[in-house]
Amino acid sequence: xxxxxxxxYKGEALASIRKVGADVGDLIRVTKQKEAHEGILIPxxxxxxxTHIVVKLKNGYNIGIEITPDTTIERIGKGTKPxxxxxxxxxxxxxxxxxxxxxxxxxxxxxxxxRTGGVRPALTAGDLYSVVxxxxxxxxxxxxxxxxxxxxxxxxxxxxxxxxxIAEQAAKGVDGVVIAHGTDTMGYTAAALSFALQNLPFPVIxxxxxxxxDRPSSDAATNLIGAVTAAASAPFxxxxxxxxxxxxxxxxxxxxxxxxxxxxxxxxxxxxxxxxSPVARIKNRELTMLTQDYKKRGASQRLTLKPEFNDKVxxxxxxxxxxxxxxxxxxxxxxxxxxxxxxxLGHISMKSFGAVRKAIVKNVIVGMxxxxxxxxxxxxxxxxGRDLQAQGVIPLEDILPETALVKLMxxxxxxxxxxxAKRLLKxxxxxxxxxxxxxx
Amino acid sequence: xxxxxxxxYKGEALASIRKVGADVGDLIRVTKQKEAHEGILIPxxxxxxxTHIVVKLKNGYNIGIEITPDTTIERIGKGTKPxxxxxxxxxxxxxxxxxxxxxxxxxxxxxxxxRTGGVRPALTAGDLYSVVxxxxxxxxxxxxxxxxxxxxxxxxxxxxxxxxxIAEQAAKGVDGVVIAHGTDTMGYTAAALSFALQNLPFPVIxxxxxxxxDRPSSDAATNLIGAVTAAASAPFxxxxxxxxxxxxxxxxxxxxxxxxxxxxxxxxxxxxxxxxSPVARIKNRELTMLTQDYKKRGASQRLTLKPEFNDKVxxxxxxxxxxxxxxxxxxxxxxxxxxxxxxxLGHISMKSFGAVRKAIVKNVIVGMxxxxxxxxxxxxxxxxGRDLQAQGVIPLEDILPETALVKLMxxxxxxxxxxxAKRLLKxxxxxxxxxxxxxx
Numbered sequence: 102x103x104x105x106x107x108x109x110y111k112g113e114a115l116a117s118i119r120k121v122g123a124d125v126g127d128l129i130r131v132t133k134q135k136e137a138h139e140g141i142l143i144p145x146x147x148x149x150x151x152t153h154i155v156v157k158l159k160n161g162y163n164i165g166i167e168i169t170p171d172t173t174i175e176r177i178g179k180g181t182k183p184x185x186x187x188x189x190x191x192x193x194x195x196x197x198x199x200x201x202x203x204x205x206x207x208x209x210x211x212x213x214x215x216r217t218g219g220v221r222p223a224l225t226a227g228d229l230y231s232v233v234x235x236x237x238x239x240x241x242x243x244x245x246x247x248x249x250x251x252x253x254x255x256x257x258x259x260x261x262x263x264x265x266x267i268a269e270q271a272a273k274g275v276d277g278v279v280i281a282h283g284t285d286t287m288g289y290t291a292a293a294l295s296f297a298l299q300n301l302p303f304p305v306i307x308x309x310x311x312x313x314x315d316r317p318s319s320d321a322a323t324n325l326i327g328a329v330t331a332a333a334s335a336p337f338x339x340x341x342x343x344x345x346x347x348x349x350x351x352x353x354x355x356x357x358x359x360x361x362x363x364x365x366x367x368x369x370x371x372x373x374x375x376x377x378s379p380v381a382r383i384k385n386r387e388l389t390m391l392t393q394d395y396k397k398r399g400a401s402q403r404l405t406l407k408p409e410f411n412d413k414v415x416x417x418x419x420x421x422x423x424x425x426x427x428x429x430x431x432x433x434x435x436x437x438x439x440x441x442x443x444x445x446l447g448h449i450s451m452k453s454f455g456a457v458r459k460a461i462v463k464n465v466i467v468g469m470x471x472x473x474x475x476x477x478x479x480x481x482x483x484x485x486g487r488d489l490q491a492q493g494v495i496p497l498e499d500i501l502p503e504t505a506l507v508k509l510m511x512x513x514x515x516x517x518x519x520x521x522a523k524r525l526l527k528x529x530x531x532x533x534x535x536x537x538x539x540x541x
Numbered sequence: 542x543x544x545x546x547x548x549x550y551k552g553e554a555l556a557s558i559r560k561v562g563a564d565v566g567d568l569i570r571v572t573k574q575k576e577a578h579e580g581i582l583i584p585x586x587x588x589x590x591x592t593h594i595v596v597k598l599k600n601g602y603n604i605g606i607e608i609t610p611d612t613t614i615e616r617i618g619k620g621t622k623p624x625x626x627x628x629x630x631x632x633x634x635x636x637x638x639x640x641x642x643x644x645x646x647x648x649x650x651x652x653x654x655x656r657t658g659g660v661r662p663a664l665t666a667g668d669l670y671s672v673v674x675x676x677x678x679x680x681x682x683x684x685x686x687x688x689x690x691x692x693x694x695x696x697x698x699x700x701x702x703x704x705x706x707i708a709e710q711a712a713k714g715v716d717g718v719v720i721a722h723g724t725d726t727m728g729y730t731a732a733a734l735s736f737a738l739q740n741l742p743f744p745v746i747x748x749x750x751x752x753x754x755d756r757p758s759s760d761a762a763t764n765l766i767g768a769v770t771a772a773a774s775a776p777f778x779x780x781x782x783x784x785x786x787x788x789x790x791x792x793x794x795x796x797x798x799x800x801x802x803x804x805x806x807x808x809x810x811x812x813x814x815x816x817x818s819p820v821a822r823i824k825n826r827e828l829t830m831l832t833q834d835y836k837k838r839g840a841s842q843r844l845t846l847k848p849e850f851n852d853k854v855x856x857x858x859x860x861x862x863x864x865x866x867x868x869x870x871x872x873x874x875x876x877x878x879x880x881x882x883x884x885x886l887g888h889i890s891m892k893s894f895g896a897v898r899k900a901i902v903k904n905v906i907v908g909m910x911x912x913x914x915x916x917x918x919x920x921x922x923x924x925x926g927r928d929l930q931a932q933g934v935i936p937l938e939d940i941l942p943e944t945a946l947v948k949l950m951x952x953x954x955x956x957x958x959x960x961x962a963k964r965l966l967k968x969x970x971x972x973x974x975x976x977x978x979x980x981x
Contacts, residue, residue: 165921251888251923253885253888253889253891256890290861364913365913452694474804477806482603
């Protein structure tokens with residue numbers, strides 16, 4: 102029994118499972134304070150602590166159990182090791198479009214038929230065809246693992262690397278790219294790619310799943326089929342997020358990368374377009390455009406790659422009683438930009454005005470968004486808004502706070518000149534600003 | 542022409558309007574770079590700068606115009622000073638319930654027929670009856686001005702004072718209380734009162750308006766009538782927010798104070814109940830309960846006032862690339878609590894784990910909520926969540942991040958004992974935690 106098979110276990114936790122001769126994949130029963138849990142012992146991530154073991158229960162959920170002196174572990178069944186042998190890759194139909202799937206991690210990118218719950222990145226084309234055989238009829242797929250990250254660990258550095266990898270695919274002349282991504286920060290990455298990849302020749306479809314593929318309600322396969330279909334043949338050439346439109350399985354929508362937000366922790370239709378219509382929908386295998394305002398496939402001859410992001414930009418959500426010294430602290434730390442998530446039409450307390458003024462005097466760019474999420478900031482209605490504008494705060498229209506953060510990181514990656522940066526921040530680069538509509 | 546009449550103007554701005562003999566309330570024309578704006582010169586707040594004047598245009602919007610050497614001001618009409626004489630207060634019907642309206646500021650609390658746009662708090666019962674005569678048929682109203690604040694300037698200190706003022710009304714035996722409040726932070730105040738006022742004998746209805754009362758589309762009167770009706774006679778005894786249910790004027794809903802959020806910058810139906818049903822609806826003057834899970838009017842004999850809030854609590858919204866040193870900084874500043882607004886089910890980057898651990902070791906209480914807004918955190922699904930819990934991060938179920946912030950401020954106002962505080966934070970005090978539902 103090698104150390105490796107206990108992947109992630111160490112210290113007390115490792116000792117306790119060794120003692121009873123249990124191995125990852127075995128069925129075990131853990132009893133503690135008269136409560137018993139049965140399930141499969143699953144591997145831990147390398148970041149696990151030394152006192153918990155993790156068991157995958159019959160209902161598909163994993164629980165962590167702390168090993169204390171009153172904990173008893175029994176090994177009640179031998180694990181059948183996952184034997185995952187991908188079938189030979191189907192012959193590729195040379196008539197079909199070429200789609201590259203780049204995997205960054207997340208639930209959708211894990212090997213889809215695993216039973217232990219341990220996340221193992223596995224995304225060869227063969228793996229995918231074996232799990233979602235429909236894909237072979239849609240496109241010739243080339244799959245690559247770029248990162249293996251839970252998406253909360255993605256950083257601006259990785260956005261740039263991902264954009265560069267997509268540009269390489271464009272140079273190879275593929276017909277579309279799919280990015281498999283954890284859902285947690287998928288909206289941020291979608292915005293980042295929207296700014297970093299200009300004049301795209303094809304669609305870049307970011308796809309995730311809200312339910313792991315080993316649960317009956319998983320949305321992984323449907324989302325993936327939708328994403329590959331759009332990458333292969335959709336008429337738009339933009340960065341979009343492909344996820345369920347409703348809780349039912351029959352409709353996938355494509356949200357514009359700069360206008361999309363995860364608006365539910367667990368629902369399959371968690372992603373919503375905010376202050377904009379989704380770009381397109383696939384239902385019954387038919388793709389329908391939902392807007393006429395989009396960039397067309399093939400309209401650009403040459404992709405422009407601008408993958409630099411400056412991470413010295415902070416998002417500050419305002420709240421009653423907020424200490425404005427946090428803004429001074431950011432300035433002291435040499436931050437170059439601050440996105441405020443103000444209240445209502447774009448307000449913060451008057452008590453914070455002084456700190457904002459000091460930041461702007463030091464050439465920090467300060468942009469205003471609204472924590473309302475929906476709607477548009479309007480800093481002309483009240484004195485407070487006018488005064489903040491007079492100090493140099495830039496009202497960011499109907500841009501989502503998260504997209505505004507990403508945009509300012511990108512803007513400050515493009516230029517060190519404050520005036521140029523301000524102009525670029527106000528420019529509608531990737532349809533992140535919707536046209537003004539009449540007041541409701 | 543006294544200094545006072547120029548309320549708010551100083552420096553260059555004051556000089557420029559003095560030069561042409563214009564006074565607040567006068568019709569003026571301002572020409573700049575060949576563009577002319579006509580409107581009424583309106584007062585500025587005391588926080589205005591020295592270079593802008595503010596003009597109320599015919600369409601009801603105010604614009605700020607910077608006085609530069611190329612700006613010409615003409616006085617083209619004499620202002621008729623607002624002569625607001627409230628009619629004698631109607632005889633009060635002794636059969637009607639007694640409702641107290643406490644005004645804290647905001648659009649709804651300003652004198653409703655003003656024409657200059659300068660916000661003047663004016664909320665005598667006579668003012669109200671003259672503007673919304675329907676009120677006289679609903680309740681005997683006593684109106685008081687408590688604060689005159691734009692709500693982005695409310696602080697935890699004022700939440701406590703407001704709660705105390707409501708408790709005084711309870712002692713007087715009134716039948717309900719209405720709070721007129723700016724909409725920007727109405728959700729935060731609603732949560733604060735929900736925790737500070739326990740065993741309420743009557744409804745406390747917080748009401749605002751999204752459109753100022755001088756615009757044809759104003760929602761002020763309808764919201765106020767709904768709020769007073771509920772305060773006078775609704776069967777529930779909870780803190781709720783009364784606002785438009787849709788963009789049409791015929792339906793007012795009452796959102797539970799702990800579950801409500803401003804979800805649009807400008808729409809009249811901006812407020813939404815999140816992860817919960819609204820408590821009640823008034824349509825065609827009929828009040829309908831929308832849930833059976835509510836506290837009944839008169840069920841409590843004695844209100845318990847707990848108005849202390851500790852403002853050493855911060856809300857930190859996580860984003861990719863966030864510098865965890867901001868958490869260290871908060872600990873250095875002697876913060877006692879931190880609410881994290883994590884991604885998805887309640888995650889932050891692994892890079893931040895160390896800072897969180899250090900905070901908890903120093904007895905800072907750290908709670909986790911989700912920036913998804915909708916849904917419930919679940920820190921048992923992924924290793925990252927389990928590890929954060931093992932470090933002592935408290936998952937806050939389906940509590941809104943804003944409500945969680947207010948609750949932790951309140952909890953740390955009630956006790957200095959960390960263990961007691963953690964227990965109280967996990968306790969469902971004011972229906973801020975919805976019962977778990979089956980997974981969708």
